[in-house]
Amino acid sequence: MIFIPLLYQTLPPMLLPWEYGVRNLARRPVRTALTLVALATVVMLVFVVVGFIRGLERSLAISGDRDVALVYSVNSEENIENSSIEARTPDLLTASIDGVWNRFGVAHVSSELYMGTRVKVRDGSGGLGLVRGVTRNAPLVRRGVRLTAGHWPQAGEVMVGRLAAAKLGIDSDELAIGRPIDFEGRSWTIGGEFSAGGAAYESEIWCPLTDFQTATRRQDLSLVAILLAPGATPAEVSLFCKERNDLELRAIRETDYYGTLQQHYRPVRLLAWLVVFLVAGAGVFAGLNMMYGAVAGRVREIATLQAIGYRRRAILLSLVQEGAVLAAAASLLAGLISLTVLNGTAVRFTMGAFVLRIDSVAILWGCSVGLLLGVLGALPPALKALRASVAISIKAT
Amino acid sequence: MEMKVLNGMFLCVLTLVVGCGTSDVSAPVASSQPSPEGAQFVATTEPANAVPVGTARESAQDEQEVTLVGRIGGSTEPFVNGLAAFTIVDPKVPHCSADEGCPTPWDYCCTQDQVKGNIATVKVVDGAGKPITGDARQLLGVKELSTVVIQGKATRDDQGNLTVAATTVFVRPGE
Numbered sequence: 001m002i003f004i005p006l007l008y009q010t011l012p013p014m015l016l017p018w019e020y021g022v023r024n025l026a027r028r029p030v031r032t033a034l035t036l037v038a039l040a041t042v043v044m045l046v047f048v049v050v051g052f053i054r055g056l057e058r059s060l061a062i063s064g065d066r067d068v069a070l071v072y073s074v075n076s077e078e079n080i081e082n083s084s085i086e087a088r089t090p091d092l093l094t095a096s097i098d099g100v101w102n103r104f105g106v107a108h109v110s111s112e113l114y115m116g117t118r119v120k121v122r123d124g125s126g127g128l129g130l131v132r133g134v135t136r137n138a139p140l141v142r143r144g145v146r147l148t149a150g151h152w153p154q155a156g157e158v159m160v161g162r163l164a165a166a167k168l169g170i171d172s173d174e175l176a177i178g179r180p181i182d183f184e185g186r187s188w189t190i191g192g193e194f195s196a197g198g199a200a201y202e203s204e205i206w207c208p209l210t211d212f213q214t215a216t217r218r219q220d221l222s223l224v225a226i227l228l229a230p231g232a233t234p235a236e237v238s239l240f241c242k243e244r245n246d247l248e249l250r251a252i253r254e255t256d257y258y259g260t261l262q263q264h265y266r267p268v269r270l271l272a273w274l275v276v277f278l279v280a281g282a283g284v285f286a287g288l289n290m291m292y293g294a295v296a297g298r299v300r301e302i303a304t305l306q307a308i309g310y311r312r313r314a315i316l317l318s319l320v321q322e323g324a325v326l327a328a329a330a331s332l333l334a335g336l337i338s339l340t341v342l343n344g345t346a347v348r349f350t351m352g353a354f355v356l357r358i359d360s361v362a363i364l365w366g367c368s369v370g371l372l373l374g375v376l377g378a379l380p381p382a383l384k385a386l387r388a389s390v391a392i393s394i395k396a397t
Numbered sequence: 398m399e400m401k402v403l404n405g406m407f408l409c410v411l412t413l414v415v416g417c418g419t420s421d422v423s424a425p426v427a428s429s430q431p432s433p434e435g436a437q438f439v440a441t442t443e444p445a446n447a448v449p450v451g452t453a454r455e456s457a458q459d460e461q462e463v464t465l466v467g468r469i470g471g472s473t474e475p476f477v478n479g480l481a482a483f484t485i486v487d488p489k490v491p492h493c494s495a496d497e498g499c500p501t502p503w504d505y506c507c508t509q510d511q512v513k514g515n516i517a518t519v520k521v522v523d524g525a526g527k528p529i530t531g532d533a534r535q536l537l538g539v540k541e542l543s544t545v546v547i548q549g550k551a552t553r554d555d556q557g558n559l560t561v562a563a564t565t566v567f568v569r570p571g572e
Contacts, residue, residue: 074472235479239528242477242484242518246556250474 014310016318024322032326035290039330040337042283043370046276047338050365051356053272055347059354060262063199064255065227067101068141069234071241072223074250078260081115083222085249090224092247096240099232108227110134110141113212115222119205120182121174129168130204130352131158131183133212141227144199150177150192157191158207163353166346167203181205184215200258203352225254280369288377291323295381302385303393312386319382320375327374331367338366435481435536438521438529440548440567447546450559451487451515459553465561466546468492469539470503471516480520481529481536487515488544503541517559519547519566526562537566544569 025032071093076083094100094107101108112134119129136152139145153159158181165172175181179190188207196202213219226237237251252260295302305315335358343358385393431439447466448456457463467485469475470492476483486492490511493499505512520528521536534540549563 233479235477235530238477239480239482239518239520242482243552243558243560244554244556245484245513245516245518245558250472 015314016305016310018321021318021321022325025326031290031293035326036330036333038286038290039283039327039370039373040334042279042286042373043331043334043366044338044342045279046283046369047334047358047362047366048342048356049272049276049279050362051338051342051358052347053269054359054362055354055357056265056269056349057262058357059198059200059352060258060265062144062197063201064253064258065141065143066253066255067228068254069226069228069237069251070223070254070257071226071237071249071251074241074248078257078264080223080257083114084218084220085223086247087111087219087221089221089247089249092244093224093226093237093240096244097226097236099226099228099236101227101229101232106137106140108137108140110138110225111209111221112138112225113209113216113218113220113222115216117183119168121168121170122180123174125170125174126181127168127170129164129183131212132201132204132206133209134206135209138206138225141225142196142201143227144196145201146195146197148193148195150190153191153207155208155211156188158188158205159192159194160190161202161204161206162193162195163203163346163355164205166348166353169348184212186215198355200352200354203354276365276369280372283369283373284376286373286377288380291319291377292381292384295319295385299385299388299393299396303388303390303396306386306390307394316379316382316386319385320378323374323378324371325374327370327372327377328367330374331370334370335363335366338362429538431538432531432535434531435521435538438481438564438566439537440546440565443567443569444546444548444565449487449489449515450485450517451489453517453551454514454557454559457551457553457559459551461551462549463551463561464546464548465517465519466544467517468503469541469543469545470505471512473501473504475503475541476533477520478532479530481531481533482518482520483533483539484516484518485545485547486512490515492542501541514557517561519545519549519561519563521566522549522562522564537568539566539568 070080071085071089072080072083073085090109090111094109112132114130114132116128116130118126119131120126147159148162150159160175165175168175175190175193177190177193180187181190182188183205194202194206228234228237234251234253241247241249241251302315306312338358342356345356346353347356444464447464450465450467453463453465465485466488468488469483469485471484471486486505490505490508492505493502493507495502499506521533522528529536537545539545546567546569547561547563548565549561552560552562
């Protein structure tokens with residue numbers, strides 16, 4: 001007899017069975033389903049926002065090539081679209097800089113005219129597109145670009161990037177090979193499609209440089225992209241730009257250029273993270289509301305559990321378990337929908353377009369927020385119910 | 398009332414998040430002592446008969462030994478990253494004063510039309526005439542708007558550009 005209280009004291013506190021919490025969820029199917037939908041919606045919003053941030057970051061991170069130096073006008077600040085440099089610049093650079101990669105007698109230098117212009121498709125719809133006039137040297141420098149269908153654009157033709165339709169806000173069928181598109185007062189035929197591994201070029205339309213110069217009545221260029229020889233650095237190109245002060249040029253490593261764009265979009269990314277926290281905060285309050293409702297109707301049940309010997313800690317753990325199980329199910333549901341429906345969705349943005357990226361980081365954030373909602377949402381109402389007197393609660397109607 | 402407070406708090410958070418970005422343009426890197434590698438290029442006494450950049454652009458011949466005086470600047474980024482090279486501007490060209498609040502007075506933003514005819518490029522070279530790799534700021538102990546006296550060989554082109562392959566650099570103290 002002496003041993004019984006001693007045994008009771010040494011045993012760990014009696015916990016409610018795992019099935020108890022799970023079955024409780026099934027006892028009120030409508031309320032459980034509604035809570036599940038509410039939590040899944042919150043987690044999905046987190047997935048969308050984090051996917052947006054990750055997509056934007058990845059697009060800018062992979063857009064540059066460390067071996068490429070960009071030369072453009074010193075007066076255009078950080079915006080290449082505003083740049084205008086002399087058409088003879090590529091020849092001057094090739095003749096003056098030893099660090100230009102030259103293979104089989106071909107200097108890997110790409111002369112480009114780049115601008116934003118209104119693009120229309122056959123039915124008259126369209127939007128502001130990004131058009132780049134290029135020469136056949138472009139793929140030598142833009143090494144990530146792959147022709148996925150059709151052929152390299154001939155005179156009067158263009159090739160469209162994988163995300164060009166998203167940038168224009170039109171159906172991708174409108175940019176099928178053979179279809180006409182209009183910009184800069186003339187009609188062009190789509191001759192090919194290209195991808196660039198998610199880089200910024202994918203939202204662009206490429207056409208022959210001379211045709212584009214004729215259409216825009218311009219003889220200048222926007223930029224020159226140089227593939228540097230092994231061991232060469234952009235410093236050599238920068239020095240040339242300083243020495244040829246009359247040309248008003250500046251040079252920058254391509255990865256550094258996109259790095260400055262990352263900085264440029266920093267407020268957008270910060271704002272997006274703020275949205276994540278606001279959405280998560282709103283979700284916690286929604287969860288609290290639902291759990292208060294759920295616990296309020298179970299005051300007698302909780303008091304009865306206390307009366308038959310379950311400790312408050314054990315009951316609290318069971319209630320948190322209910323919230324966590326529900327939140328985990330909601331996170332899984334939201335993750336499934338995000339991965340199958342949202343992942344890879346093209347998003348239009350000022351600099352072009354990019355795809356939502358539900359990657360490991362997005363999943364980590366989404367599921368963490370989901371589980372946090374379940375645990376934090378369940379704690380306050382459970383604590384409130386447990387603080388009430390057992391005798392009074394048992395008599396509650 | 399509570400709603401107004403909440404709205405106010407939200408606006409404050411937004412302002413902090415959007416407005417507190419770091420400035421793209423940093424202040425001049427304070428540097429006063431040349432590095433051990435750069436000491437061989439730095440003169441301890443000021444070379445005599447230095448001519449301002451504007452005068453040199455008119456009179457200096459190609460391959461001529463010159464002594465120039467100028468102030469480091471002429472653009473937002475007067476230094477070449479990765480090489481000991483920079484641009485200097487004739488000291489007579491005014492730049493924004495500190496009390497005007499201009500974050501980059503060395504770009505001569507208000508007097509760019511005067512800069513064109515009063516700018517030269519300086520590259521510090523080794524015995525073989527090759528530009529020294531590294532950052533001129535650390536190598537020579539200079540910063541934007543430092544006044545320097547350069548000795549070296551001039552290179553001219555048909556467009557009037559002046560480049561000096563410098564072998565000696567004197568940094569005027571306190572400027």
